[in-house]
Amino acid sequence: MKTMTCKQLAGACDQPFSANSFEEMANKSQQHGKEMFQQRDQAHLDAMNKMSKLTPEEMKAWFEQKRVEFDSLPEDK
Numbered sequence: 001m002k003t004m005t006c007k008q009l010a011g012a013c014d015q016p017f018s019a020n021s022f023e024e025m026a027n028k029s030q031q032h033g034k035e036m037f038q039q040r041d042q043a044h045l046d047a048m049n050k051m052s053k054l055t056p057e058e059m060k061a062w063f064e065q066k067r068v069e070f071d072s073l074p075e076d077k
């Protein structure tokens with residue numbers, strides 16, 4: 001398992017997510033984002049708004065960059 005925080009995944013808080021793969025990590029982050037969206041958390045709404053302004057190419061590049069970041073993380077103890 002590896003851990004990344006909401007902030008590391010373009011979010012707005014320090015909530016950690018643990019996952020075995022980057023896909024799982026992305027899913028957990030998205031799920032959390034949806035919950036925060038439903039609660040109308042302003043910080044997360046701003047973060048999502050920022051991400052939504054990226055072009056598909058920029059989004060892809062961001063995603064790949066985060067995948068590399070995930071791969072380079074040490075395994076949780």
Ligand SMILES: [Zn+2]
Pocket residue numbers: 006007011012013014015032036044
């Ligand atoms: Zn968050």
